[in-house]
Amino acid sequence: MKKKVFFQGEHGAFSEEAAFNYFGKSITTIPCKTFEEVFQAVRKKDSTFGVIPIENSLAGSLHINYDLLLTYKLKIIGEINIRISHQLLGLKKTNIQNIKRIYSHPMALQQCQKFLKSLTSVELIETYDTAGSVMMLKGTGSKETAAIASNSAAKIYGVNILQKNIEDYKQNYTRFLILSKKAGGVIKDPAKTSIVFSLKNEPGILFKSLSGFALRGIDLTKIESRPVREKPFEYYFYLDFIGSTKELGIKNALNSLREITDDIRILGSYKIFRK
Amino acid sequence: MKKKVFFQGEHGAFSEEAAFNYFGKSITTIPCKTFEEVFQAVRKKDSTFGVIPIENSLAGSLHINYDLLLTYKLKIIGEINIRISHQLLGLKKTNIQNIKRIYSHPMALQQCQKFLKSLTSVELIETYDTAGSVMMLKGTGSKETAAIASNSAAKIYGVNILQKNIEDYKQNYTRFLILSKKAGGVIKDPAKTSIVFSLKNEPGILFKSLSGFALRGIDLTKIESRPVREKPFEYYFYLDFIGSTKELGIKNALNSLREITDDIRILGSYKIFRK
Numbered sequence: 001m002k003k004k005v006f007f008q009g010e011h012g013a014f015s016e017e018a019a020f021n022y023f024g025k026s027i028t029t030i031p032c033k034t035f036e037e038v039f040q041a042v043r044k045k046d047s048t049f050g051v052i053p054i055e056n057s058l059a060g061s062l063h064i065n066y067d068l069l070l071t072y073k074l075k076i077i078g079e080i081n082i083r084i085s086h087q088l089l090g091l092k093k094t095n096i097q098n099i100k101r102i103y104s105h106p107m108a109l110q111q112c113q114k115f116l117k118s119l120t121s122v123e124l125i126e127t128y129d130t131a132g133s134v135m136m137l138k139g140t141g142s143k144e145t146a147a148i149a150s151n152s153a154a155k156i157y158g159v160n161i162l163q164k165n166i167e168d169y170k171q172n173y174t175r176f177l178i179l180s181k182k183a184g185g186v187i188k189d190p191a192k193t194s195i196v197f198s199l200k201n202e203p204g205i206l207f208k209s210l211s212g213f214a215l216r217g218i219d220l221t222k223i224e225s226r227p228v229r230e231k232p233f234e235y236y237f238y239l240d241f242i243g244s245t246k247e248l249g250i251k252n253a254l255n256s257l258r259e260i261t262d263d264i265r266i267l268g269s270y271k272i273f274r275k
Numbered sequence: 276m277k278k279k280v281f282f283q284g285e286h287g288a289f290s291e292e293a294a295f296n297y298f299g300k301s302i303t304t305i306p307c308k309t310f311e312e313v314f315q316a317v318r319k320k321d322s323t324f325g326v327i328p329i330e331n332s333l334a335g336s337l338h339i340n341y342d343l344l345l346t347y348k349l350k351i352i353g354e355i356n357i358r359i360s361h362q363l364l365g366l367k368k369t370n371i372q373n374i375k376r377i378y379s380h381p382m383a384l385q386q387c388q389k390f391l392k393s394l395t396s397v398e399l400i401e402t403y404d405t406a407g408s409v410m411m412l413k414g415t416g417s418k419e420t421a422a423i424a425s426n427s428a429a430k431i432y433g434v435n436i437l438q439k440n441i442e443d444y445k446q447n448y449t450r451f452l453i454l455s456k457k458a459g460g461v462i463k464d465p466a467k468t469s470i471v472f473s474l475k476n477e478p479g480i481l482f483k484s485l486s487g488f489a490l491r492g493i494d495l496t497k498i499e500s501r502p503v504r505e506k507p508f509e510y511y512f513y514l515d516f517i518g519s520t521k522e523l524g525i526k527n528a529l530n531s532l533r534e535i536t537d538d539i540r541i542l543g544s545y546k547i548f549r550k
Contacts, residue, residue: 057507060500063335126401173507206498207482207489214482221508223481225335225498232332232448233496 012153076268212256287428351543487531
C-alpha cells in the first residue's frame, strides 16, 4: 500500500513538492486546509506522515508550527529543504498590463514585493495557499486576474506562466519537517535532533542551559523562542543540534539540561538534509 | 508645542493607547497605515516619536518590527506593556445571533478563537487594524456585521459593546517600544538595553556570545533570532538585557561580544517598564 502523506494546501503546494522530494513519487498525498488538520490526521493513524514548513530563509520561522509541535506529541522523523521560486500565473490570453488583481498566500506576496511594486493599481488578495490561489484564478475565468504559485501548480491546473521567477531574492529556501506518530529508526548518517524546553526567568539560565552542548562541541543549528501562554514574557526554547539521542555525548548534554529544567521534550532525531 | 507620536492603525488602536500611557494625554498622535510608515516618519524629523508593538505574550514577537529595527537606524528610548482586552462591537440594535461577518486584525481574531467558535456560520474578515475595522463596521451601516477592537475604539467611534472581554486568555499583554532618531538621555532607574548582532555559523558560538553577559550575572530578558537574507539559515540575534550601556559591566560584556562578531548594533538603553 502506498504511504499516506498529509500536507497543508492544495495539490501543487510547495509542501506537496517537499513530500515528493522526500518520499519519492509513489505516495498518496492528501491536502488539508490548515496545519492543525495535518497534525490531527497524523496523530489519528500509525504509519501516516505529515509534511510541514518550519522555516523560510527570508521570512523566518513558522511559529504556528512550532506551537503545534508542542501541542501535538508527534515525532520529527526527517527534514528537507526546497528552493522556493514564484511564478505569475494567468489564464490564456492574459496580458500582464491588464491585470487588476492577484491572488496568493501572504508569504508569497511578501516575497515578490519588488515585482509587485512594478505593477500599477493591482489589488493583492491573500489566500490560504499558493496552489489554492490558482484554483481560485480558474474559478474566476477572468483575464484581469492572476495568481502567484509554483511551477508544479501551473502544470497541475494547466494555466500559463505570465512571468517567471518573480521572487525578490533567489536565495529563498524553505525547510520542511516530516512528522509521524512514532520516532524514526536508527540514524547512521549525520543526524540532527530537535528538542523543546522551558526555562525559569533568572540571570544566566539560557547560558547554563546551552553549556552542556557547548562544552561538548555540539553544533547548535537553530534556536527559537516562543512565549509560554500562561506566563507572560517567559519562553519555550526550541533547539536544533547536530547529533542523535543515541550518542553518548548528546545523552550527557541532555542530562545536564535536565538539571536546569524538567520541562524538556525530545521532538526527534533524524537524518540531516544535505543538498 | 505638543510632541508628535506616530503609530500604526487608526485612532483607538492599542498602539495609540500605549502612546498615551507612555507620554501622557497632551501629545499629538498621528496614524500611519503600515509599521514601515511609522519608521519613515520618525526618521524624517528630530524630536518626533514612534510607538510600535514588538511582542505579544501569546502570539510572540512581531518579526516585521524586528526587521524594520535593523533597516531603519532609529533608537529605542522606552518600552511599555499594555493589557490587551478585546470587545465585540456592533451598531445599535445589533443582535449577536444575527451577525454574519466580523471584521478585525488577524491577531485579534486569533486571540478570540474560543468565542468565535461559539458563533455559527460567521465569516471572519481580516483588516489591517482593530480600530480600522470599527470604521469599516460604521461604513457598512449593517446590523449583521460586527468588529473586534478595544474599549477606546468603541468610545471614539460611538458603537456598542455587544460582548465584553472575548479574548481566550486574560494574561494577554503586548510590549511596545518607543522610537526616536536620537538616543534617550541618562537612565537613572533600572535600565534595559537592546542590541542586535549576527554570528558566523560555528559550534558553540552562541554560547560564547552569551558568556560575557553570563559571567557578569547580566540578566537576559529576551533573545530572538531572525534570518540573514543573503545567507540562508544564518541568523541575527536580538538580545534584551537588564542594564544600561553607561555601566562598566555592560561595556565590558559588549566588548567581549565584539571579539566574537563585529556586526553588532546598540538599539538603545531605556527605562524598564514596571507595572
